[in-house]
Amino acid sequence: MDKQLSANEQAVMTALKKVIDPELGIDLVNLGLIYGVDVDDDGNCIVTMTLTTMGCPISDVLYAMIKKAVLGTPQIETCKINLVWEPAWTPDKMSRFARIALGVRF
Template sequence: MEEALKENIMGALENVVDPELGIDIVNLGLVYKVEMDDAGILTVDMTLTSMGCPMAGVIVDQVKAAVSEIPEVKDAIVNVVWSPPWTKDKMSRYAKIALGVQ
């Protein structure tokens, strides 16, 4: 996948906000991998801040909706993975400041 397309995808994913924390999933470090095949099928590997997240379905739907606006993306598969486990270390500096995390 070309870098400009990946930047567009990550930019779209920055519009998906974790409803509990109020920060987008990219800055929270929840997006682990994005890959697209030749047919335009985008696969997003991401995690959540906790296994029992009641908003998991909503977040997955928001991810699909966000990337659907990118012309090159014909369909999206969102895999919620738990390995490696998410930690505060994966958060961007912006997210850490916004949430008051050291």
């Protein structure tokens, strides 16, 4: 995510840091699965994200957790998830924290 985030977008990102992948035990932001957050002036939020693999068995669980976190953020009225496969997720997208926690060499 290269763009400057608005206060509402920063609040959504903070909320997403509390969404923990149940299989890996690390939040989605540190895993590098969140590619972008856009919030318009009416509080409509679009979360652009990917998954570690196509056909992820817990995708429905993750979507529900994301929507709950985002809609619990003040000023946010709606949440849509834009699932993308490009660029493809790789362990290089993980933060240093996530790599250390998961024992990934870097």
